Amino acid sequence: MRTSTKRQTQTDPNQGGEALRAFVNAIKETLLLIDAKGIILFANETAAERFGKGVQELVGTCLYDLLPPELAKLKKEQFDKVFTTGEPVCFEEIGAERYFEIYCNPVFDVEGRISGGIVFVHDITDRKLAEEGLRKSKSLYRTFIDASNDMVFLKDETGRYSIVNKGYLEYIGKREEDVIGKTGFEIRPFHIAEQCDLSDRKTLELNDIVVTEETANNRIIETRKFPVMLDENRIGIGGFMRDITENRLAAKRLLESEEKYRSIFENAVEGIFQSTPKGRFISINPAMAHIFGYLSPEEMATNIVNISEQLYVNPEEREKYQKIIEEEGVVKAFETQFYTKDGGTIWVSLNARAVKDADGKVLYYEGTIEDINKRKLAEKELKHTLEQLRASLNATVRAMAVTIETRDPYTAGHQKRVANLARAIAQEMHLFKDVVDGIRVAGLVHDIGKIAVPAEILSKPSKLTEIEFNIIKGHAEAGYNILKDIDFPWPIADIVLQHHERLDGSGYPRGLKGEQILFEAQILAVADVVEAMASYRPYRAGLGVDFALEEIEKKKGICYDKKVVDACLSVFREKGFRFE
CATH class of the missing domain: 1.10.3210.10 (Hypothetical protein af1432)
Known part of the structure; x- marks a missing residue:
């Protein structure tokens, strides 16, 4: 609140009548009229509440006596400057958890001499807190986007950059001050800027996310653009750019690996399978179908709908197999007998593991099956031979x-x-x-x-x-x-x-x-x-x-x-x- 420097001001607070007094008391900010020595000549009710006194008590009291010594000294110096130079001042002050903006305007008597000043104290705490919150928010926002692995930018409705992060600046090799307020045509090669402009227009036309790619220095860059409401009447464009070269290479390697795995799966000598805990096959390779006498994996998967009852000669062996694999995660060299398509039986050796989800629930089993029927028959014959030899040896030893x-x-x-x-x-x-x-x-x-x-x-x-x-x-x-x-x-x-x-x-x-x-x-x-x-x-x-x-x-x-x-x-x- 300021007055003209040379305008004469009536110093009698009662001259304006009751209307003037009602007006100044309605102001919810501190208002004081002091003379050149700091004596309070007039105070509104807000000022009285601030100092914890009545209005009449304040009048005639020295303002500096109401303040702590250090603060009183500072305020006297500031106000004396006003009384000496005739120039109004405005400064901020921090009180007990509050922020204030203090104005002091000189008051002149009828002869044009400075007789005192009007002091207006405005509580700006809410504004200060809002500014601090905004500052922290901007700082947090800046920290966030600068820490991102993506390149981030925001353009206004005219296509000019208003926000860019460090990643984007490093990618285009520019400084922030050389980018903010500029269009793509001003900071990037024409052919790239032209492509960017086309995708900008498409984003606004579709009012949706638009994904594009560009190749630079043997790197593949993916850009995702989206409309951003800047205010009620303006729509800008936000974007995230990411180097997806490694992702593409990984996807290529994965595809090659899958093709290699498929070749191994299809041409393996051992049976390879995936099955559910409930006893249905998810996948079977040709070798496994052949082991059990089926013409194709599809035929075997279609016919075997309950592994425990249709394959296991002893179904309790399936329970034993599942108990081991669920407790230990894997089962190795699990030997058991299975039925073949024609009703015969064969010995097999199972190696499998449980594939689980993030919560540890078993999704399916996967593993290999080896036909060990010939080995089992040979072991049985060998065992019989060894028993005969042992009997002969014992007889010889007893004879000795x-x-x-x-x-x-x-x-x-x-x-x-x-x-x-x-x-x-x-x-x-x-x-x-x-x-x-x-x-x-x-x-x-x-x-x-x-x-x-x-x-x-x-x-x-x-x-x-x-x-x-x-x-x-x-x-x-x-x-x-x-x-x-x-x-x-x-x-x-x-x-x-x-x-x-x-x-x-x-x-x-x-x-x-x-x-x-x-x-x-x-x-x-x-x-x-x-x-x-x-x-x-x-x-x-x-x-x-x-x-x-x-x-x-x-x-x-x-x-x-x-x-x-x-x-x-x-x-x-x-x-x-x-x-x-």
Whole structure:
């Protein structure tokens, strides 16, 4: 609010009458009339409310006394300048969470001298907040479009650029100040500008999105333009431009990959399929149809509408297959029997995985099927042959065991009992079945070398001489020589050779120590000692199982392996093993 610089102003606030007072009190902004010293000569009701006083209280009060010292000093300097120069001033001030615009106009007396000033305080908080919001909004908007991977622009109704982001400026190689307010013809090559202008017109005519492409520097650029309402009467054009070169190349590679996959799918030797969890085929390759005796994938897919009931010989196998694939996501080498078109059966091996959606729900299964019918038949025949060979081997081993027992009647059954105990120890230690079988066989023939020991020494009822004992000790080496050329599936000859060796090297025939001794031989050694001590011999009575167990327990870790001894003790004391 300003007055003419030289116009005389009546300083008597009552001269205008009640109409004037009503007018100034209706103003919802602070209005004061002060003299050159800051004494309030008139105040409206808004000013009174602002200072928390009555109107009459304010009149005659110094304005500067109502303000904080620092603010009072500043305002006095500002107002004194008005009173000195006669020029009105306007400045902004921040109060307690509010913004104000303050005007001070000089007031002249009848002689043209400055007698004071009119102070008008306008609350501009709402405007300031709106400006700040707009500033932040523009800043956010600018940050957003500049961070976009796309090139962004906006043209006004005349086709002139009003907004462009950094990406667009980098693409055309221009500065913002060289683009804003210009048309495409002013900043881009004519042939490109002409194409852009055509797409601009088309966008406005269709009032819809228009997509175009251009190629520059071996790059493919896609532009999506759309109409933008600038205001009630003006329509501009917005646009997003994106480099789609990699997308196109990826699409090309995907197409090539799909063609390659289709070739593999169609020409694969193995069956390839996709099926639903409910048991319908989605896709089948020719090889799979051929495996099951169908003329084409279409024929098989049409005829098989329930995989579980129509393909599986044992439908519960389908349930087992689904449980594995749903819990683990994949199933590998799942062998089962399927029906063929003619009602026959074949063995197949399934490898498949579950394809799931974003929520983890199974959409379908996909995988391969291999015809393993010939392999299964060969395995069955091989298993039968192996069983025959194993039976022949066991018969041979038993014959060998009987041979030595006929020469040493006092140890009749010793080898069989040792073999049974050695097997029980190995099983207690959870060794593989094949290893357990080898230990049992070694136990049945571990004393085969005694065939080379004179019968009178074997059955001598009195204590052996040193020479006789050395002859007996030679049975381990003799057994090795008998067995070494037999092609057992286990190291039987070496186990027999080492069954009298001890961990501390005190055994025979070679004084081996620790890991030099086969683990199977260590098991056989414990079983041999326990059976020998517990049983009757020509030169002494049987000492009993408990005595034998105490003996190996004393020498655990010295002569005999700790784990083997613990397993032997467990077999007797916890599992109730007994010699037959």
